[in-house]
Amino acid sequence: MKRIKITVAYDGTDFCGWQLQSGVRTVQGELEGAIARITGSPVRAHGSGRTDSGVHALGQVVHFDVDARRASVPWQQALNSLLPDDITVLDCEHVSDEFHSRFSALRKSYTYSLWLNNSFFLPWRRRFVWKCGPLDLDALDRGMAFFQGEHDFASFQNTGTTVSSTVRTIFEFSRQSGETEHEILLRVCGSGFLKQMVRNMIGCLVEIGRGKAEPDSVRSLLQMKDRTLAPATAPAQGLCLEGVYYGENGCGGPDAGRQQPDTQGGLNSEVRPA
Template structure:
């Protein structure tokens, strides 16, 4: 069997998340359907992470196994000719059978885009940003610093997934300008993320930026390990899986998927 690694970008607006679900449109579902049209047989696709309904991706990684008779297939071209307009293959390469898109990953990067203006809103950005209004960026920066390092993130995990440990390491947490003057992007890179952990961290930071909590609240919540005490989860549409790393140095945006997306003119700040 031949293992194929895919790097994917998709607009999550009209998907019910990544994971296959009966009678619902999912990224895994449309991808498996496209592959089956090439192989003429069902093929199971594995993803590096399960993005929720409405969440986007610029560097989602997946893999699947096919018979060696398909080794000559140009998978990127073949799948992009069959996939719907809201998902595309940025890269398709053959990898070792030992590679696993989820278990071989050592770091992941997510971005979250905020709309900071109250007086108006660009309608075509509604699926890609959280209209949260003006924020105290000094306080927000201070709050981000408390997330750095290794912590138990129980307070920032929503229920629904069985895991061995809630300890994760955040390597980088930064912000930079978005597509428009009214937008700001938060980018976080870590060893891994719990269910809706990034959205919960952003929800907490926005509350701090609005002056409804102090930056030190992050430290307190990490110590208390109680999700019920933390602020509400940020909306899905501002979140984007930006990259998955399998040994590359650094965190922020150096992976092949992001580079190819930038070279192709794909927006890297959704």
């Protein structure tokens, strides 16, 4: 058997998330269906992590094993010829049997897009931003700073997944220009993320930006370790899995686990990551 690693981008709007589920459309299901058409038999595609319904990806990393006779297939071209328009394979390579898309990952990064203008809204951005309205960006920046470092993120984990520890490390949390002048992009890179942790952090930061909470409330929420005390979860459509990293040089370093795609007019195109 030979192991193939692919990097995948998708518009998550019309998917019920990454994970295979009976009777609904998922990213994993579409990929496995396309792979099976090439191999002639079922093949399990292992993702670097799950994305929820409506969440997008620019750098989801996937691996799967095929018979050695299939190793020479031009997998990127072959899969893209079979996949629907809302999924595309950006990169493909052979890797050792020791590589695992999930367990070998050292860091992941996500972006979240916020629309700040209440006067109008560009219709084609509705799938990719949260129309949250004007925010105090200085207060938002101060709130972001409290998330950086190693913390217990129990207050920012939604129920539904059992984990051995809720301690995670945030290496970077930054604000950047968005795809239009009416947006901002929040980028977060960490050692890993709990269930809906990024969306919960964004929900908290928007409350701070709206003046409904103080920036240092982040520190208090982290210390209390109680999800019921934290603000509501941000909507799914603003979130994008930007990248997964397997080298030692951190987010965006030369050993990153995916290539930087040049996208236009849909998913976040400015940066190249919960």
